[in-house]
Amino acid sequence: MFASSRKIAVTPPAGLPRALGVAALVTAVATGCSYLLPDGWAAHGVGLTFLGATYWLVVRGDDNERIREHGLSLGGLVELAPLSWPRIARDTTRALAYALGAALLIYPFFWFGFRAWWKVDHFHPAPFGSVLSDAGGQLLMIALPEEAFYRGYLQTTLERELDKSVTLFGTRVGWGTVLTSAIFAVGHLLTELNPARLAVFFPSLVFGFLRARTGGIGASVLFHAMCNLFSAYLIRSYL
Numbered sequence: 001m002f003a004s005s006r007k008i009a010v011t012p013p014a015g016l017p018r019a020l021g022v023a024a025l026v027t028a029v030a031t032g033c034s035y036l037l038p039d040g041w042a043a044h045g046v047g048l049t050f051l052g053a054t055y056w057l058v059v060r061g062d063d064n065e066r067i068r069e070h071g072l073s074l075g076g077l078v079e080l081a082p083l084s085w086p087r088i089a090r091d092t093t094r095a096l097a098y099a100l101g102a103a104l105l106i107y108p109f110f111w112f113g114f115r116a117w118w119k120v121d122h123f124h125p126a127p128f129g130s131v132l133s134d135a136g137g138q139l140l141m142i143a144l145p146e147e148a149f150y151r152g153y154l155q156t157t158l159e160r161e162l163d164k165s166v167t168l169f170g171t172r173v174g175w176g177t178v179l180t181s182a183i184f185a186v187g188h189l190l191t192e193l194n195p196a197r198l199a200v201f202f203p204s205l206v207f208g209f210l211r212a213r214t215g216g217i218g219a220s221v222l223f224h225a226m227c228n229l230f231s232a233y234l235i236r237s238y239l
Contacts, residue, residue, distance in 0.1 A: 050145035116194030126236035177208035
């Protein structure tokens with residue numbers, strides 16, 4: 001679920017105005033889907049919007065090097081090449097390790113912040129089954145489409161246009177990651193006009209770091225889905 005370490009061709013810059021225009025258009029379509037489609041179909045419409053945009057912008061040319069450049073290989077599942085199950089297993093294991101590591105580091109602080117923000121103390125453990133039943137949908141219809149577009153296409157393009165400038169824990173990141181997270185947060189606000197939705201800016205920075213650290217979107221997809229499930233578990237256990 002991450003790009004190969006071998007040297008790959010670099011796609012010519014798309015231009016900052018074009019990337020921002022694409023982000024605005026895709027955000028507008030996704031927002032429209034969230035309001036215009038029936039409740040049971042809204043999430044599907046939004047997810048398909050992000051997947052469709054990523055396919056059109058990156059995948060449709062069947063250029064394996066371009067797909068790897070954007071971190072969309074997913075162990076070779078998206079590449080036009082015979083599947084290598086050892087590679088899939090290796091990449092999946094690495095992505096899962098990074099996602100679990102991020103969870104162990106961040107979730108205790110998030111839990112503390114959740115209790116402080118909502119001013120709750122009494123923890124009544126929710127049944128895990130009720131939360132885990134949403135795991136497939138969170139992974140395939142929310143985390144994967146959003147990470148494919150925001151971290152795969154948009155972050156890759158913006159980092160290339162704005163240049164990388166900071167080394168964080170041995171990983172080069174820059175303003176492209178920050179700008180991607182800001183656009184990600186605004187998109188969430190537009191689908192639900194509640195200022196609290198802007199808080200997704202902060203986990204988005206972690207998603208972006210995982211994308212840069214691993215070279216692919218696999219770890220960010222897994223961690224994104226885990227964050228949504230963990231938040232749901234805390235809500236059902238406290239509120």
